[in-house]
Amino acid sequence: MTPTFPATRLRRTRVAPWSRALHAENTLSPADLIWPMFVTEGRGVTDPVGTMPGVDRLSVDRLAATAHEAVALGIPCVALFPFTQGHLRTEDGKEALNPDNLVCQAIMALKDAEPGLGVLVDVALDPYTSHGHDGLMHDDGRILNDATVDVLVGQALNHARAGADVIAPSDMMDGRVAAIRAGLEGEGFHEVQIMAYAAKYASAFYGPFRDAVGSGGYLKGDKKTYQMDPANSREAIREVAMDIAEGADSVMVKPGMPYLDIVRLVRDRFDIPVFAYQVSGEYAMMEAAIAAGVLDRDRAVLETLLGFKRAGCAGVLTYYAPLAAKLLTR
Template identity: 60%
Template sequence: MSDTSSSRGPGTGPDAAPQPAAHGAFPTVRLRRNRSEPWTRRLVAETRLTPADLMWPLFLEDGTDVWREVPSMPGVHRLSIERAVDAVARARDLGIPVVALFPHVPSERKTADCAEAWNPDNLVCRAVREIKRQVPDIGLMCDVALDPYNALGHDGLVEDGRIPNDATIDALIRQARTLADAGCDIIGPSDMMDGRVGAIRRALDAAGHQDVKMMAYSAKYASAFYGPFRDAVGSGGFLAGDKKTYQMDPANTDEALREVGLDLQEGADMVMVKPGMPYLDVLRRVKDAHRVPTFAYQVSGEYAMMKAAVERGWLDNRQVVLESLLAFKRAGADGVLTYAAVEAAEWLREP
């Protein structure tokens, strides 16, 4: 019997996506009718962006009354704890549901064993306790990785120039448990060690933290877009080598689906793709394949590029920020971590 499938046109096989039906032609059909007024455009909008879609990364610094701008991230500051409390309250009032906390760690507290990461009185733990005391009705997410505390700037321990996977997991467990004890609501493992999600989940459950959620940085790439973040947390000048042996190769997307699948099997409640805009294709594939709460991180380099162009008058700040965030939602994100969360929320609440 001859095979007739080769005579079919593209998109006609049994697994092909459904093709849109014909809906008439010009001049009877004029698509500009639905674009003619602002209210019409709002009525037919396919994608919605609200403050509830945003998570705000916030940088902490030890001291009193600290409000220190990060030079490579215009508009972003490192805040002392009492300033951070006020900032988090403002985010809460704008409808932002979660703030993610990141510490700037001075060089004298960076060590080879990264012990400051599980010090119950470290900067993040003190900030969590104080924010929870004064602003209890907002979620707090805490990063689990060793780079802010590591004398060599890596997300894991360093032994003979290598990043040992299993020894690093033991350290991450201690860090995650300490953060949960302090009152963190969402643990965010961002280190990309194999098996760390399951190990942390078991440790949290054993410690009575069954309700602490986990948003895994499941598809985190070895990207060139992280530089300003490393300035903000003070790890950039310490990094020895690169992170390509544990963060993902930017060439790969199938691997991202495997990473996400494993993290979900190990107990992740939510997953993340990082960076954001250069990886919208990965975000779309992850959401289509797994249909779980999926987030994207608009990382420091993405933010810095937009703001640098805005400062030079090349782009309109409001329009480019909101368009970039809408792109994440359109690609399948349930929410976006962005340094522009507060200003975007203010715009989105305007009538």
């Protein structure tokens, strides 16, 4: 039993900074961060995302400077998302298979600039479809699981050939991890990782992201037939178990802050790295509170990211990555 006061004074270990550091149960460093980036067509383009203050879409030629910044800050990995022009969007999302598409150009630019920087690439069809869904759509509006998986394998291989280090399927189609793993192995990409969006919820927090990649205006209906119901937690365990069995090297929970209970459930159940995505709606919500003067940006950013680590995350995808890395290395 714990001795009672005054034999025990829990404040003793909190009095001095050195003692608080020594007794910290969790730590946060730049090595825990993945920096999501939006890439767009053109040259010399820095295009602000209206719903995400401080976040820009960058043209491929601007990525080298960003890669150098990430490495200088100690951020180990960046994640790429394309803003696809309307004329390239089709019912079948065929631009996803173009070896010279925007994402492939961006992968090569990042690797040319900083070969040691990890590059994670999202795999789903919503940046490329004219209906805004992550998969192929039947005439009656149904999302076709197995036909979509075939295209996702081609998309993943397209990214791997361009030099991607991590394939991150976010589509939530059943069986896609096994198919992508088989495809990667079949072409000799034995060291390319799969970080599966294993528990991705049909959330209200994705709105600004859809603005950033230009898919929001195209979306017909919703994504509830393939993304998870926010009411469910045990189902997340089944999703994660399936992705691990199919060959995922790590798994992701998305969104982040509203689903920290899911992070903890997954971390306690499985011996595999768990990541979370502090998504666009979380970022926009915090920025709105900061702009209103009710939150201190620096303190709030580090506190939320430490909360992810405390819940069990190995790392966090966050638009605050460069700011957090600067704060942590001061």
